[in-house]
Amino acid sequence: MFTNLGHQLRRYLLYCLFWDTNPMSLPRVADQAVEWQTGKPAEAVVDERLEIYMALYHDHLPGLVDDDVISYHQDEDVVELDTAADLFEPYVRQAFQDEINTGGSR
Numbered sequence: 561m562f563t564n565l566g567h568q569l570r571r572y573l574l575y576c577l578f579w580d581t582n583p584m585s586l587p588r589v590a591d592q593a594v595e596w597q598t599g600k601p602a603e604a605v606v607d608e609r610l611e612i613y614m615a616l617y618h619d620h621l622p623g624l625v626d627d628d629v630i631s632y633h634q635d636e637d638v639v640e641l642d643t644a645a646d647l648f649e650p651y652v653r654q655a656f657q658d659e660i661n662t663g664g665s666r
Contacts, residue, residue: 564627565651568659569612570620572596573639574652575660577630583640586632590616596660 564570572593576584580592590613591602602609621639624630628644 564624564629565648565655567620568597569593569616570624571652571655571659573616573620573624573630574645574648575656577639577641577645578649578652579656583633583638586616586621586637586639587613589639 565574573589576589576592581588590609593612593616594600594602594605594609597612598605598608621630621632625632625642628642629648630639630645631642632639
């Protein structure tokens with residue numbers, strides 16, 4: 561569990577799914593993640609957005625999918641919470657409070 565929560569992009573993905581929209585397109589997750597990281601609109605930092613999208617796709621989705629935390633539907637490029645997500649919710653809630661609500665990652 562803590563391996564999955566140990567990386568900022570994985571946490572951002574889970575924040576989006578728990579408190580924004582579930583399911584959500586992976587490009588929209590990348591938009592939100594780059595905005596949290598840079599404090600700028602995703603349209604203003606296109607290169608960073610692409611880097612985040614590729615990192616999510618190649619590095620972070622596989623582990624979360626393997627642990628049944630999320631499902632990824634490649635046809636639609638959409639992610640959604642899966643069966644093990646409920647186990648993560650209290651930890652994700654605390655991380656969100658510490659990282660996003662207090663501005664800890666910006």
